[in-house]
Amino acid sequence: MLFLVFAIGIYIIYSAYEIIEDGVKILLDHALESEQVAKIGEIISGHKEVTSYHWLKTRTDGSTNFIEFHMVLRPNMLLLEAHRIADEIEDKIMAINSRKRWIITPHFDPYDDEEMNEAIFNGTRVLPVEDKNG
Numbered sequence: 001m002l003f004l005v006f007a008i009g010i011y012i013i014y015s016a017y018e019i020i021e022d023g024v025k026i027l028l029d030h031a032l033e034s035e036q037v038a039k040i041g042e043i044i045s046g047h048k049e050v051t052s053y054h055w056l057k058t059r060t061d062g063s064t065n066f067i068e069f070h071m072v073l074r075p076n077m078l079l080l081e082a083h084r085i086a087d088e089i090e091d092k093i094m095a096i097n098s099r100k101r102w103i104i105t106p107h108f109d110p111y112d113d114e115e116m117n118e119a120i121f122n123g124t125r126v127l128p129v130e131d132k133n134g
Ligand SMILES: [Zn+2]
Pocket: 054, 055, 070, 109, 112, 113, 114, 117
């Protein structure tokens, strides 16, 4: 009898922990697990028409995964082609877990501007000096 009470107690504590953990994750959104981030990176870089990618950012509130990234494409590519590539990549990313909702926002780069993106983000970008005479 004592064992049964003890077992039920443990079960209640375990259940409460799971509920609290899920609740905290919803309140404090966080990045996806590093394995999933790595997989998303492989999907993007694995597309034969993607030159490179950077600024992959992931967030999740537990039920919806938010993904954004910059992908470098041929500069003379039609927007139609770029959009098709994005759709193909988005489909593969969403297939990682079809039970989650995904909001995926790719950004198209005609060249690798990662350093400039970082400088803007960090506030270290040197803006062009305003021409007082012109
Ligand atoms: Zn970029």
